[in-house]
Amino acid sequence: xxxxxxxxxxGLLERKKIVxxxxxxxxxQARMAEATGFELVGISGAGSAAEIFGLPDAGLTTLTEMVExxxxxxxxxxxxxxxxxxxxxxxxxxxxxxxxLIIQAGAAGLFIEDQVAPKRCGFVKGKELISIEEAVGKYRxxxxxxxxxxxxxxxxxxxxxxxxxxxxxxxxxxRVKAYKEEGGVDVIYVEAVQSIEEIxxxxxAIDGPLTCSCQAIQPYPTLEELEQLGICYTVGVGxxxxxxxxxxxxxxxxxxQGLDPWIKWMAENKEHSVGEFQTFxxxxxxxxxxxxxxxxxxxxxxxxxxxxxxxxxHHGKK
Numbered sequence: 001x002x003x004x005x006x007x008x009x010x011g012l013l014e015r016k017k018i019v020x021x022x023x024x025x026x027x028x029q030a031r032m033a034e035a036t037g038f039e040l041v042g043i044s045g046a047g048s049a050a051e052i053f054g055l056p057d058a059g060l061t062t063l064t065e066m067v068e069x070x071x072x073x074x075x076x077x078x079x080x081x082x083x084x085x086x087x088x089x090x091x092x093x094x095x096x097x098x099x100x101l102i103i104q105a106g107a108a109g110l111f112i113e114d115q116v117a118p119k120r121c122g123f124v125k126g127k128e129l130i131s132i133e134e135a136v137g138k139y140r141x142x143x144x145x146x147x148x149x150x151x152x153x154x155x156x157x158x159x160x161x162x163x164x165x166x167x168x169x170x171x172x173x174x175r176v177k178a179y180k181e182e183g184g185v186d187v188i189y190v191e192a193v194q195s196i197e198e199i200x201x202x203x204x205a206i207d208g209p210l211t212c213s214c215q216a217i218q219p220y221p222t223l224e225e226l227e228q229l230g231i232c233y234t235v236g237v238g239x240x241x242x243x244x245x246x247x248x249x250x251x252x253x254x255x256x257q258g259l260d261p262w263i264k265w266m267a268e269n270k271e272h273s274v275g276e277f278q279t280f281x282x283x284x285x286x287x288x289x290x291x292x293x294x295x296x297x298x299x300x301x302x303x304x305x306x307x308x309x310x311x312x313x314h315h316g317k318k
Contacts (some may be wrong), residue, residue: 001029001085002256004108004152004222005078005079005081005106006080006108006109006110006150006152007073007152008079008080008108008245009040009080009082009108009109009152009154010152010154012039012040012080012233013154013186013187013209013232013233016232017227018037018223018226018227018231018232018233018234019040019232019234020038020223020233020234020237021038021040021041021042021082021233021234021235021237021247022038022039022041022042022237022238022239023041023042023043023044023047023235023236023238023239024042024043024044024047024073024239024240025043025044025047025048025050025051025052025239025240026051026052026069026072026073027072027073027075027076027077028076028279028282028283029239029240030073030076030077030081031077031282031283032164032215032274032282033077033078033079033239034077034078034079035273035282038079039079039080040079040081040082041073041079041080041081041082042081042082042083042084042235043066043069043073043076043081043082043083043084044084044238044240045057045061045066045084045086046121047238047240048061048066048069048084049061050240051240052065052069052307053065056120056121057119057120057121057124058118058119058120058124059086059087059117059118059120060118061086061120062089063089063098063101065088065096066083066084066102067101067102067105068105068128069169070083070102070105070106070107071105071106074105074107074212074240075106077131080108080109081106081107081108081109082107082108082109082110082111082154082156083102083105083107083110083111084110084111085099085102085110085111085112086112086113086117086119087112087113087114087115087116087117087119087130088142089111089117089139090117090118091134091138091140092134092137092138092140092141094140094143095112095138095142095143095145096144098142099142099146099149099155100145100149103145103149103150103153104149105144105279107153108152108153108154108280109153109154109155109156109186109187110153110154110155110156110173111155111156111157111158111187111189112138112139112142112155112156112157112216113158113159113160113191114129114130114135114138114157114158114159114160114161114175114179115127115128115129115130115160115164116128116129116130122158122160122163122191122192122213123192123213123215123216125163125286126165127160127163127164127165127167128164129159129161129163129164129165129166129167129171132174132175132178135157135159135175135178135179135183136178136179136182136183137214138183139155139157139179139183139184139185140182140183140184142155143183143184143185144184145157152238154186154187155185155186155187156185156186156187156188156189156211157176157179157180157183157185157187157188157189158189158190158191159172159176159188159189159190159191160180160191160192160195161174161175162190162191162192162194162198163191163192165242168276169198169201171302172190172198172202173201173202175196175203176188176190176202176205176206177205177206179205180207180208182189186188186208186209187208187210187211187212187232188202188206188208188209188210188283189207189210189211189212189235190202190210190211190212190213191212191213192213192216193212193213193214193216193217194216195217196217196221196225198212198230199212199214199229199230199231200229201311203229203230209232210230210231210232211231211232211234212231212235213235213236214226214236215236220246250262277310277311280311285311285313286313286314286315287313288313290311290317
């Protein structure tokens, strides 16, 4: 019997041990996270806007676009995926449909934030908040729709009150208590805390799973420190930037030196787990060959003996 990914996520939270959760933007990034042993991934809304559309995280991506990306990522892996649902793409009524579509896309969990739409990235100035009453209504709507579809799906309430207009720690505490007690959410997520002490204040104010983005805290807390603070899983740990650095540096080098940097990189990384054609293994080319053997007429398989290629999906890249 197949175990639901939402149930797996519930189990991770019940362990009461912090989960290192990388943020991904594409199905390939999610597969790489799974292949390297991670138990959980989150979808970055800001990263998806930049990586897929070349847009800022300013409320420009649509529900349809984010549902499609969520579905692609969930279909690519066998670990739980937590989706970024921005502000829910409308009022509480819209939130019901957002939650419905995101769950149907395969997400094991999701979060909705309390910003005014159009929102902006949590680290960007100029954020504004909806009222607590409106936010609570959104979270209640999200929980109700979740309960109709799959009670194990984890609903997270994110507050941007720490750095928004009229915000501060007092407002954060007011909101997280309301979202937990009146909204009925499973996890509280505080965006842009400014210190370890602020995390402690939130932790003292509420029970249950808590997470916080910590980019404003320097030095960045270690995983062990975050676990001691009572954080259930990491947020804000985006991996796309690592690739962006490498791509930028390679493009600059190629512009200056021609093909030489690329040729050198290919030679040096030929045996890497995702070097040259090893990525074909990761995305499932060998499985295609297995299914061809299972389903296609024998005469169709003769193509492998009558053609040439550096990569043979029957054997993978050696």
